[in-house]
Amino acid sequence: MMPPGSPPDTPDPRGMTRSELRASASLASIFALRMLGLFLILPVFAVHARGMPGGDDAALIGLALGIYGLTQALLQLPLGIASDRLGRKPVIVAGLLVFALGSFVAAAADTLWLVVAGRALQGAGAISAAVTAFIADSTRDSQRTKAMAMVGGSIGLTFALSLVLAPLLYAAIGMDGIFALTGVLALAGIVVVHWITPPASAPASHGDEPTRFREVAFEPDLMRLNLGIFVLHAVQMAMFVVVPIWLVERAGLPVDAHWKLYLPVVLASFLIMLPGLLWGERQGRMRSLFIGAVALLLLVQLLLALQPSGLVALTGLMLAFFTAFNVLEASLPSLVSRLAPVDAKGAALGIYNTTQSLGLFAGGLLGGALQQWLGKPAVFVACAALSGLWLLAARGHQRWPSRAQPQAA
Numbered sequence: 001m002m003p004p005g006s007p008p009d010t011p012d013p014r015g016m017t018r019s020e021l022r023a024s025a026s027l028a029s030i031f032a033l034r035m036l037g038l039f040l041i042l043p044v045f046a047v048h049a050r051g052m053p054g055g056d057d058a059a060l061i062g063l064a065l066g067i068y069g070l071t072q073a074l075l076q077l078p079l080g081i082a083s084d085r086l087g088r089k090p091v092i093v094a095g096l097l098v099f100a101l102g103s104f105v106a107a108a109a110d111t112l113w114l115v116v117a118g119r120a121l122q123g124a125g126a127i128s129a130a131v132t133a134f135i136a137d138s139t140r141d142s143q144r145t146k147a148m149a150m151v152g153g154s155i156g157l158t159f160a161l162s163l164v165l166a167p168l169l170y171a172a173i174g175m176d177g178i179f180a181l182t183g184v185l186a187l188a189g190i191v192v193v194h195w196i197t198p199p200a201s202a203p204a205s206h207g208d209e210p211t212r213f214r215e216v217a218f219e220p221d222l223m224r225l226n227l228g229i230f231v232l233h234a235v236q237m238a239m240f241v242v243v244p245i246w247l248v249e250r251a252g253l254p255v256d257a258h259w260k261l262y263l264p265v266v267l268a269s270f271l272i273m274l275p276g277l278l279w280g281e282r283q284g285r286m287r288s289l290f291i292g293a294v295a296l297l298l299l300v301q302l303l304l305a306l307q308p309s310g311l312v313a314l315t316g317l318m319l320a321f322f323t324a325f326n327v328l329e330a331s332l333p334s335l336v337s338r339l340a341p342v343d344a345k346g347a348a349l350g351i352y353n354t355t356q357s358l359g360l361f362a363g364g365l366l367g368g369a370l371q372q373w374l375g376k377p378a379v380f381v382a383c384a385a386l387s388g389l390w391l392l393a394a395r396g397h398q399r400w401p402s403r404a405q406p407q408a409a
Helices: 018-039 045-049 058-086 088-108 112-124 128-138 141-195 213-217 220-249 259-283 286-305 311-339 342-374 376-395
Strands: none
Touching: 018 088, 018 128, 018 141, 045 058, 045 141, 058 088, 058 112, 058 128, 058 342, 088 112, 088 128, 088 141, 128 141, 128 311, 128 342, 141 259, 141 311, 213 342, 220 286, 220 311, 220 342, 220 376, 259 286, 259 311, 286 311, 286 376, 311 342, 342 376
């Protein structure tokens, strides 16, 4: 019997149906459009902000970048729960409208504090839980990691693309234009979800009584996965406080040429990641793949703490980082959606995306503070400590998919 929300096509346990592919691709594109709007400001905002009132305050610049993660963290859970009750599409459309409004507020800002307000509104459009729950509703268990990999891949490609486009766009339309563009991209996401994304069935109830929130919030394996996404994004944000500077100082790569490293490294990491994910799913070896990726993340941080120099060394470490990151970025939401009760996927993914957003916020603050007070290597020592904690927690995880199945559990 097909699970609720599964496409009506005859399923092939080794491949996606047309409905699954359409849903996954369109929802991944919504992520990509929204994340492109966010990532475009990262390479140029700190430089631009120095010319604004209040721009001599590094903490205020950090707040403008990090406030997005904080408001995301506050609203992911309630919007995830709302998507369980009101439907995925209405919540996603409303979130994209709020994000677009925040983008246009930031575009019109003439002070850094108004940029902070706009960024806070952007974060209030917290749709990640609803989108990932929508993907879970629309795919079979055997195809869910592939669907989540499409989302993870769209994020990675968008990040690389933003590094290429941001300096060019900043020169052509300025920071105000980039913020306005992020609003337009969010509105384009509404078009995609309304006219292209196929509908999914409403989440089914789980027995006679609905799942209680505490059963989702305090389930041990879900808690381990939530810790994991917090660490993964805290490490990502903290790393990129330092890595761009080291590419200039230690690899002799000018800022406007960083895309020449990032783009091939991200593309190569996908080519490495996808066969590994398919092998792990088909052979029932997700535990080995997952723990190996966490261990690789830890190793990269330890090596970066040794302050490597040279373009070859830093390129190799970035390739290892993005490979581990992409494996984990695809695996984590898939595991959450498979372990969560069917009537509480939105709540489970709301908690998951809340901890993800807190990781983004904490990582930016941690990276900036440690660099200022203790120096750049201290950032990677802290990232290694977080990665080591996650590795210990992941080894205690009990429920792993044994082998890809043609139907959802």
